[in-house]
Amino acid sequence: MAARKPVWNDWCPGCGNFGILRAEELAIRELGLDPKKVVVVSGIGCHGKLPMFLHNSLPVGGVYVLHGRSIAVATGIKLANPSLEVIVNVGDGDGLGIGMGHFVHLGRRNIDMTVLVHDNGVYALTKGQASPTLHRGEKTKSLPKPNIMDAVNPIAVALAAGYTFVARGYAYDVPHLKELIKAAIKHRGSAFIDILQPCPTYNDVNTKEWYDKRIYKLETTGWDPVVRKEEEAQKKIEQALLKSYEWGEKIPIGIFYQNELVPTFDDRITMNIPNYKDFYPAKQPIEVNGISNVKLDDLLKAKRI
């Protein structure tokens, strides 16, 4: 498809990012999305190169931004042009450390886009410091001492922040992750997937073997994450929150919670801008023959003495 010379993928052999890249590509293809209408945003960290590698096989829009700011940039893209499908990749340090503010506030807005956290417990590109998801007491190989900070619980934070689709996937189970990503993209509202991703180079604690022993799929246990009536929302959030603390011998993956009854941000903007959905900013002309099409008359009249 691509006529251009592919960019060489320089992730470490065995990196979990390969699985996430593959699942993302398959999800976009299987949903039949027009690649140019898909914008894949990423921050800084190993995950950050994902849109560039994805670009090898799909002519998507790729926006590789500053450390921690991918949700902020994606917010601007989506609100200015809601016809675009926006998929945000963040690292665990990128999204839950330096970018935690934006992560929380996206939940408050319920903007219709997808956030994928590449969660490997370490800052790999700077040689393996502890990320916000590394648990207390763990000592990955570059740490001089065991980690003395507690891990943030991304699922619980997302639920508390107001995300209306909250899931966890596993980078080495591509078919399962692909289905989660498809569900997240289809979901109307802010969707979040915490993707467990072993780092073969720097995380020698949470390895593939470590995860393989512990992971199980929620859907195989009769778990029902979906809110179908507004009255159910509270109960379903509570059960999901409780579930999010299951970490140790058993680690659940799958959809923890989904609620499409909450108005999305474009619904809320439409309350103030009635024609927003079909006449959003990117669709609006601003000039005719080089002259602004704006009429200020009424605004100026209101200021007359």
Next chain:
Amino acid sequence: MTRLVWMIGGAQGAGVDTSATIFGNAVAKAGYYLFGSREYYSNIKGRHSYFEVVISEKPVRSLSSYTNILATFDAESVFQHFTEVRDYLIYDIGVENTSVDLVKSMEPEMAEQVKDELKKNNLGFTIKDVLQYLKNRGVKVIGLNYAELMKKIADTLKVPLSVVDRAKNMITVGASYGLLGLKFDYLKAAIASAFSNEFFVKLNTLAAELGYNAVPNVYNLKEYKIEKPRIQVDGNTLSALGKIAGGLRFQTYYPITPAADESVYIEANQNVDIITEGNELRKAGIVVLQTEDELAAINAAVGAALTGVRAATATSGPGFSLMVEGISYAGMNEVPVVITYYMRGAPATGMPTRSGQADLKFALNAGHGEFPRIVIASGDHIEIFWDAIWALNLAEKYQTPVIHLIEKTLAHSYSVFDEDELKNKPYVIERGKIVKPTSEYFNRFEITEDGISPRAFLGDAGMYYSGEEHNEEGHTTENSINRMKMYEKRMKKLETADREIPEEQRVNIAGDLDSDIVLLTWGSPKGAVLEAMEELQKEGIKTMMVQVKMFNPYPARLMKKLLSGKSKIIAVENNYQAQGAEVLAEKTGIFATNFILKWTGRPITREEVIEGVKKIVQNNERRVVAYGGA
């Protein structure tokens, strides 16, 4: 020509702002032009605030160090401003025995200054002593019995005194307006347009009327017929209006003084009228996003700009500090984004509600690495409007961040001027090189002769942006030759801008061009400089003004032409370092010879410029520091 200065003071929350807006509106209805400025603390209720309004038959551009009328309804305002009154003080007789030490809201430094001044004159520390001080200087004092007047209002309208208390300020307005000798009808109309609630209209009108009838007509101001519509607008609103006219469709902000009012105005008026190509009127919605912080504000604006939308943000120093990394990203990715930068008292939290010009060099240098950025600074209200449109055009034409500097002084002051000033030119839109890609992948960063690449928008084709050094495709590369060429391509845009933007548009020149004395300024001191020059000329001191409007790309050739061989180059700035003069030196090798500087956070006045120039020209002083204003 009339130049009458009116000042009202009172506790924050007591209606000082409303009073000044209504008073100004009434005087403007009688045919006068105004410049009004608000000074207040970072406080919601209780601290002293004041509003100064300068009245003239001709457009007014500056504030004064004195006031002809001081209108007060509390003790503190009298203590704060009595040394500035020239003609009349209106005060509450109920506070006559109040002493300085009883005014708890007054800062101890100010209380000491007041006491020192009274002590020097062998007076005590009460309002009565201040009245004596004023009488000794020929200032007339008018005591109003507010308690009695308020009771009268309460009885007439049959409402409790606590309700009438909210209209106390309007007695003051009525009385001070009465001194002018203008028809009460104008004040009545101004009140009617300020309140939507019928009872408040009635209450405030009655209060104003009682004040009006309690004083004689002393100034006997003439009425002037208003030939063409005039408007009364503040700086925040003018920036908002300029952005709206200039095709802004996406604005982000995090609440901060003195920038927030701009975004709030845009949001309140976000469904704007546009004329379609088929000549039909329709509404276009501007998305206004209140973000979680300024990091999000700049980055969300960048995201919106990538979809082809004119996007901007507005902030002040602390917020701009947080935006710096995002501006560097916008520079690297050649994103057209406008940052309206309202300067306030700094560093750190500084004096959030006061003004300053200390961030010029920060704006010029903010962001790691070298990248082209355009920096413009507005000198008055009308400039703000046109510069906001200009900024949006420059951003798209040169595909780079544009920083528009405005100071609190202009943001929170208003002018009355002819509406035509905002309509006498078409709102030209220049979007630069925009293309519709025909292939699947689009090379966003094509290397071109002038450094400007054709631009397409997200959604048009596959394309790639990266904060890392990149090739024409946008993909990361650290290759030396690519680095050299791509870096140069970006930097060339500044050379292109420097070549294309006429230098005459980047500098305002006024006064006697042959004069050997140049007043070199930028931003809000422009008005004080221009009006000081008129007065200086009357005294035989001929001067010229050079006001820099664009600091990057700097109009170096024109500045050299204007300033070479001048014996006195006097930098007039609201900062300590004379940063505008420092930039001049950096760009042209020409140094300012003298300085009139003020960094108290209060605007520089016409009289301070006059005094400063005289001290420099007549007494040969090198640097004059001004510090007037409470």
